[in-house]
Every structure is written in C-alpha cells, then in structure tokens.
Amino acid sequence: MGTMTETSTPRAGTAVRGSFDAVVEQHGATVLRVCRVIVGPHDADDAWSETFLAALRAWPTLPPDANVEAWLVTIAHRKAIDIVRARRTVPLEHAREPVSAHGVPGDGFELWARVAALPEKQRLAVAYHHVAGLPYREVAALLGGTPEAARRAASDGIAALRTRLTLEES
Amino acid sequence: MIDFGSVDLAPLRERLAARAAEEELLDVAYRVIDSPVGRLLLAATPAGLVRIAFEREDFDVVLDDLARRVGPRVLRGTDRLDDVERELAEYFAGQRRAFDLPLDTRLSTGFRRAVQAHLPSIPYGHTESYTEVATATGSPRAVRAVGTACATNPLPVVVPCHRVLRSDGSLGGYLGGLEAKRTLLELERRAA
Numbered sequence: 001m002g003t004m005t006e007t008s009t010p011r012a013g014t015a016v017r018g019s020f021d022a023v024v025e026q027h028g029a030t031v032l033r034v035c036r037v038i039v040g041p042h043d044a045d046d047a048w049s050e051t052f053l054a055a056l057r058a059w060p061t062l063p064p065d066a067n068v069e070a071w072l073v074t075i076a077h078r079k080a081i082d083i084v085r086a087r088r089t090v091p092l093e094h095a096r097e098p099v100s101a102h103g104v105p106g107d108g109f110e111l112w113a114r115v116a117a118l119p120e121k122q123r124l125a126v127a128y129h130h131v132a133g134l135p136y137r138e139v140a141a142l143l144g145g146t147p148e149a150a151r152r153a154a155s156d157g158i159a160a161l162r163t164r165l166t167l168e169e170s
Numbered sequence: 171m172i173d174f175g176s177v178d179l180a181p182l183r184e185r186l187a188a189r190a191a192e193e194e195l196l197d198v199a200y201r202v203i204d205s206p207v208g209r210l211l212l213a214a215t216p217a218g219l220v221r222i223a224f225e226r227e228d229f230d231v232v233l234d235d236l237a238r239r240v241g242p243r244v245l246r247g248t249d250r251l252d253d254v255e256r257e258l259a260e261y262f263a264g265q266r267r268a269f270d271l272p273l274d275t276r277l278s279t280g281f282r283r284a285v286q287a288h289l290p291s292i293p294y295g296h297t298e299s300y301t302e303v304a305t306a307t308g309s310p311r312a313v314r315a316v317g318t319a320c321a322t323n324p325l326p327v328v329v330p331c332h333r334v335l336r337s338d339g340s341l342g343g344y345l346g347g348l349e350a351k352r353t354l355l356e357l358e359r360r361a362a
C-alpha cells in the first residue's frame with residue numbers, strides 16, 4: 001500500500017502463483033480418487049483434506065515449473081501413508097473395518113474389498129499410474145524401486161482387480 | 171478403466187476453506203451470488219471486503235488478479251462473506267441505504283483511492299457529476315481522472331460509483347454495463 005503505481009507486481013522472492021481455488025477445481029476429483037484407492041472410501045475425505053491443506057500452505061512457494069498434479073499426488077501419498085500407519089496402531093478391537101462402501105453411493109462394496117486386498121505396492125501403483133496418470137518413472141520415485149518394478153506392480157494390481165470383478169460379474 | 175466412484179467435492183471444499191481460515195492460511199475467500207445486476211463475485215481478505223466483480227469482468231480473470239495482487243491462497247467458501255451477502259440482499263430489496271462493512275481498500279492507491287473514499291458520502295438516491303466529485307476531492311480539473319477512478323472502483327455497489335453521472339445528466343460509463351447502472355439508480359429512486 002501507499003505505492004505510486006496501481007499496477008501491482010509480486011513482491012521480490014515470491015513465486016508468481018495463480019488462485020489456489022483453480023488447483024482444487026482442476027485436480028480435486030483425481031486426488032480424491034487416489035485417496036480412495038490408497039486408504040479406502042471411509043478415510044479418503046480426511047486424506048484429501050490433509051493433502052489440500054498442506055498444499056495450500058506450500059502453494060505460494062511452489063516453483064513455477066513444478067508439475068502441480070505430481071506434486072499433489074506426492075503430498076497425498078505422504079498423508080495417506082500416515083493414515084494407513086495410524087490405523088495399524090489402533091488396538092484390534094477398536095479398529096474400524098478397513099473397507100466400507102459408506103459414503104460412496106453407487107459403488108460396489110466388492111470393488112473396495114478387492115482394492116484393500118491388494119498388496120500395498122500394487123495398490124499404490126494402481127493409484128498413482130491408473131488413477132492419477134503419473135508415468136512409471138514418477139510412480140517409482142514415490143514407491144522406491146525401478147520404473148519397471150512400478151510398471152509390473154501397477155499391471156499386476158489392475159489385472160487382479162479386473163479378473164476378480166469380471167469373475168463376479170459373470 | 172475401473173470406476174473409483176463419483177465425486178462431489180462441494181462439502182470437502184467448504185471444509186477446506188473453513189480450516190484454512192481457522193489456520194490463517196486464507197488470503198482471499200470468495201463466493202458468487204445472484205443479484206438484479208447479474209451474478210456478482212464477492213471477495214474478502216481477513217481485513218474486509220476487497221473486491222466485488224461483475225460477471226462481464228470474467229470471474230476467472232478477477233480471481234487470478236486477486237491471487238497475484240493480494241495473495242495466491244484463494245478459496246471459495248467460508249462464512250467470511252455472510253455479512254456482505256446479507257447487506258447486499260437488503261440493499262437490492264430497497265431496505266438498506268448504506269453499508270456497514272469492513273472494507274479492505276488495498277487495491278486502490280493515490281487519487282483513485284481518494285475519489286473512492288469520497289463516493290459513499292453521496293447520499294442514497296442522489297447523484298453527483300464527475301466535475302462535482304473532482305471538486306469535492308480537491309482537484310477540480312481532474313475530471314477525467316475521476317472518471318478513471320470510478321471505472322476502476324474495486325468495490326462497486328458498496329462504494330457507489332453508480333451515483334456519478336455526466337454534468338448533462340447522461341449516464342457516463344459503468345464497469346458493470348450501463349444497464350446495471352440504470353438498474354441501481356432506478357432502485358434507489360424508487361426506494362428513496
């Protein structure tokens with residue numbers, strides 16, 4: 001305030017960033033599906049909220065050339081893993097059923113049961129490659145291991161889901 | 171492709187905006203309302219109402235401009251704009267003559283800011299000419315600059331630039347279009 005000109009330039013040192021709302025608009029649905037695959041439909045809303053709150057915090061300093069979707073998925077990966085780990089530490093008698101169709105109308109209970117039954121690496125690979133659309137190189141960066149291993153995990157995971165679903169439908 | 175469910179983001183976005191406001195992470199909260207002068211975008215900072223935009227200004231462009239000039243943490247939602255929406259509804263219903271809202275005037279500086287500060291002193295239902303406004307702000311020769319100040323008013327309706335006309339009584343210009351200006355003047359004439 002109190003400057004001579006009315007055309008505003010960003011303060012030195014701050015990245016030029018547009019409205020965060022546009023990020024939510026553009027990527028919100030994909031990130032929610034990613035969260036559903038990793039933590040199940042029950043906890044997906046919490047994972048989503050934690051992801052976007054953390055992203056909002058960091059948004060002004062994200063480098064201008066960053067891939068926003070990959071950045072969001074990386075945050076979602078960390079937040080979702082936190083939730084999965086916290087769930088494991090809950091005493092068994094208080095543990096919630098890991099999978100439920102509640103809150104996701106129209107979705108079969110079976111799909112979520114199948115997703116939850118996948119080995120973790122396959123489940124994450126499916127989420128990051130088939131749902132978020134990340135290339136295997138970036139999936140591998142999140143999971144550890146090689147891109148080839150990420151590709152195998154994703155394709156084994158999706159094949160397992162497809163086979164079981166097809167068997168059940170026929 | 172396997173279908174991982176339909177998505178309704180609206181409640182999640184509400185919750186995100188509320189939490190962001192709580193944690194003081196929200197530079198700008200906005201919402202869009204219907205009005206007799208078309209859809210309006212209302213935007214507020216923690217300090218107060220910072221922008222009202224007409225649909226013809228293009229809301230995406232307005233939000234992007236706010237992100238750059240005020241801060242990029244912009245979200246739709248939160249109760250930050252409840253009072254603004256209520257007072258505007260009362261105004262459009264002819265039941266409110268003045269606004270009692272905290273305003274964040276950071277988008278205006280210098281002479282424009284001085285002109286915009288003068289506008290609320292033009293009484294409801296009355297008008298002044300660009301020349302009269304220039305005189306009132308101590309720069310009687312700056313008639314054109316008054317026109318520019320009105321045309322760049324970031325808070326139209328609440329800061330009543332629609333009450334400024336040409337000396338011959340013709341409408342002059344308006345950011346929301348002349349039809350909107352006519353509608354507001356007519357509303358105030360009937361209710362006054």
